[in-house]
Amino acid sequence: MKVYEGANIRNVVLVGHGHAGKTSLVSSMLYTAGATQRLGRVDDGTAATDYDDEEIARKMTISSGLAHAEWGKTKINFVDTPGFNMFVHEAKMVLPAVEAALVIVDGVAGVEVVTERVWGYCDEINLPRMVVVSRMDRERSDATRVLESLNKAFGRLVMPLQLPIGSEKNLSGIIDLVRMKARTYEMGGNGKGKEGDIPENLKATAQEWHEKLVELVAEGNDALMEEFFEKGTIPEEHLVPALHDAIREDRIFPVLFASGLGNIGGDELMDFIVDYIPAPIEKGSARGQVTSGNGEPPSRKVADSEPLSMFVFKTVSDAFSGRISYFKVVSGILRNDATLQNFTRNSAEKLAHISIMQGKTAIPVTELHAGDIGAVAKLKDTLTGDTLGEKSAPIQYPAIKLPEPAITFAIEPKSRADEDKLGVGVHKLMEEDAMLRFFRDP
Known part of the structure; x- marks a missing residue:
């Protein structure tokens, strides 16, 4: 494995409600980047980051998993996290290890309970984030409805950088609202889209959203705002670095679209991660x-x-x-x-x-x-x-504060001979799950 320096590393965590498509999206990007030889599927038990026997049996993520892909000259580290209430603290634990969060939202359900919870976790540490609307190939998926739910939950700073081409089983590609180009895909193919012009029936909608995006990015930059008022637009060479700064400063929360199972949009998402997500060295300093x-x-x-x-x-x-x-x-x-x-x-x-x-x-x-x-x-x-x-340079980074456990269960050994085994097993579980507490009730 090639050694990468900080400028060529991107660290992202995938967070969101259960069954929103996080694990499938990681599998899609790994396959598209050539990191895996097949497109892993949760239902088949072949997803790269869901490998525990319980995860395979239940078809859900229980514990955070790591994966990585080499995309161009950049190494992308992915952290896939659980989305169910009883395990969502796993997502909070890993946030200090990354420079941005991909908030995965289901293309049918939109914003859900855990979506808002993990968004709040990111707010607590001012972590840059972007939304990926996944499972856009599902029946009743609706980009307009999901965007409305995102704006209602998180405000006007949530702004699409893409639009889907087609919907449900007819999903065929995405429109890049920064470069104003389209990329089309084969459903279930190799994940690498073919670039072309925006379909005629979507040009007006794309232009409308492009102008909204440019205006929002320009709000935080007087020079860009002046250029926008003079020319009515901002050229790509000025828009891209301004968008990078806006994302890093939480002045915009971009929205992208994808389908993990259909293997659509993963290449564009990785391009986006490389181009817009801060590298670790951009963070500056970490305080102890x-x-x-x-x-x-x-x-x-x-x-x-x-x-x-x-x-x-x-x-x-x-x-x-x-x-x-x-x-x-x-x-x-x-x-x-x-x-x-x-x-x-x-x-x-x-x-x-x-x-x-x-x-x-x-x-x-x-x-x-x-x-x-x-x-x-x-x-x-x-x-x-x-x-x-290094012993000569002491420092201790602050630990993440977790909420107190909400449920208590009683366990007991089958016999006195099993007491020691039970204690060893429980303490191993506690090493893995920082939320677990264990005490004896006399």
Whole structure:
């Protein structure tokens, strides 16, 4: 696997209500990019990021999964998260590890309960986000109705950058409202669209939305607003960088359209991620919570030249590899066999055999640069939320605050001989799920 520097990395999390199409969309993009050899399907149990036996049996995401694709000269890290209420805290846990969220909305249902909840999570940390209206090939999918529900829920800053061509089973492509070009696809094909002119019957609608988009982007830029009033439009070479800034500053929440099962729109979505989503190094600095001697909390630039620091955002218990820690390299370069200090627990950890994940498959790497996401097995003390780094440059990043559990269950062993086994099993579950609490009732 090629080593990527921070400027050529994009980290995104897919969040949204259950069954909105998050996992199918990840599978579509992986297949289109050549990262997988077939188009994974949730119903077939072949989706890359839903590999747990329970996920396959229930046809739903239960735990966050990692995957990646190489698109052009850029590596895109995807984090696929659950969308059901009882597991949605998994989405909140991973938000600090990414630079943007793709809020996936069902093309029929529109905005749902968990859609609003994860949007609020993003608001809490000012995370840039964009909406992807998925499953546009479904019966009764309706772009106009979904856009209305988005504007009602999240305001006028939600603005389409695309429009679908066709609907339901006749979905055949998308219109790029920035470049004013169309891209058509074969339903269930290789996912790579053919560029052409906008269909005649959609030109007027596309032009109307293009003008609304240009006007909204120009609102945050006096020079662009002046150019817009003078010329009635903004050329693409000025619009693209202005749109990038507007997305990063939460002055616009773009809307795109796709079908994961139909493998339509994934290539355009990856183009969009590369062109408009901030690279990790654009984040600037990450601030720690430990107060240094001069009274100021320490911080790290997201740069290779800084002392190494990283935080763990997810823990997985694997039957063969043991405890696997998913982490984000905030600063510095992590190399194989590094010995780091766990600043949260004041212990040393050796990181042997670092890797990147493609679903359940660990791909060994020799190093990871600032901004990248990876995994390592068998850390003895490290758990979710912990910060690790060079012992000579201490820092501790703040942990995500989770809500208190809302449901309590009683469990008991079948016999006294099973008590120890039960305790071991419960504590493994607690390592994976930070929301779980365990106590004995005398």
